[in-house]
Amino acid sequence: MDIHVHLPSILHSLTNEQPSLKIALPEQASTVAGLIRQMDTQHPGLQARLLDGNKVLRFINIYVNDSDIRFAQQLATPLKAGDEVVILSAVAGGNPNWQGSDGWQYLLHGAA
Amino acid sequence: MPDALHLPQRVLQELMQYALEAAPAECCGLLLQMPQDGDTTSKIAALPIRNCANNHEYFEFDPHEQLRAWRQVRASAAQVLAVYHSHTSAAAIPGWADIALARMAFSPQVLQLILTPQARYLRKARCFYIAPAGQRIHAQELPIFLQF
Numbered sequence: 001m002d003i004h005v006h007l008p009s010i011l012h013s014l015t016n017e018q019p020s021l022k023i024a025l026p027e028q029a030s031t032v033a034g035l036i037r038q039m040d041t042q043h044p045g046l047q048a049r050l051l052d053g054n055k056v057l058r059f060i061n062i063y064v065n066d067s068d069i070r071f072a073q074q075l076a077t078p079l080k081a082g083d084e085v086v087i088l089s090a091v092a093g094g095n096p097n098w099q100g101s102d103g104w105q106y107l108l109h110g111a112a
Numbered sequence: 113m114p115d116a117l118h119l120p121q122r123v124l125q126e127l128m129q130y131a132l133e134a135a136p137a138e139c140c141g142l143l144l145q146m147p148q149d150g151d152t153t154s155k156i157a158a159l160p161i162r163n164c165a166n167n168h169e170y171f172e173f174d175p176h177e178q179l180r181a182w183r184q185v186r187a188s189a190a191q192v193l194a195v196y197h198s199h200t201s202a203a204a205i206p207g208w209a210d211i212a213l214a215r216m217a218f219s220p221q222v223l224q225l226i227l228t229p230q231a232r233y234l235r236k237a238r239c240f241y242i243a244p245a246g247q248r249i250h251a252q253e254l255p256i257f258l259q260f
Contacts, residue, residue, distance in 0.1 A: 010216065010217065061178065061179070066179065068176065070175075088179065091140070091173040092170070092213045093171055093197060093206070093214065094170045094209030094210060095170070095202040096203070096207040097169055097202050098169040098170050100209070
């Protein structure tokens with residue numbers, strides 16, 4: 001089944017500058033996790049920019065048809081033919097006095 | 113690299129008002145260049161986005177509003193000129209987290225506009241180009257040219 005995926009501009013260097021992909025997903029891998037694995041086989045390096053092990057990176061937002069997967073089943077969120085997946089980099093910042101929080105370690109990941 | 117931010121004075125006033133209304137929390141949003149039909153000039157508009165952190169030292173775009181903004185930008189063929197946010201407990205200079213997170217979200221062509229609405233920080237607006245990682249200078253301040 002085909003899934004339409006839109007990626008943030010910061011990752012277009014990994015997809016030959018394509019902002020959107022159409023991914024053919026086997027039925028047995030019809031989850032967001034399966035989608036990311038499939039995208040990574042075609043565009044190596046994508047998975048590492050989206051996941052930390054079996055969790056989505058702190059500053060990556062993934063939506064399935066307008067629904068944030070954090071409020072669904074996370075990476076196990078099911079997909080069906082024709083679904084649209086949008087992946088955005090979170091937009092955030094801290095002022096010079098900010099000491100950081102639980103997401104601080106992720107600020108170093110992908111910043112280089 | 114952009115060499116300046118050209119900003120209508122009315123938009124700057126609008127941004128400072130957003131910052132004042134949100135204080136003590138930081139406000140945030142996008143500055144867009146909107147194409148205009150039948151006109152070669154384009155219009156600059158602010159798109160406020162809720163700070164889901166509701167914090168006086170940190171901001172984060174509400175994910176749901178960020179998606180809506182993304183769709184709106186795509187549909188209108190607008191260009192994202194800058195991310196704006198306010199500092200309410202520090203000067204209008206980027207913190208390390210401002211720089212690191214800007215690099216993770218946008219290309220360097222998208223500028224960072226920081227507002228300090230409070231009188232003690234001189235009610236300033238300052239614009240920065242965030243350099244890619246690995247360069248000696250992390251952030252370079254750019255002039256803001258007001259348009260009337």
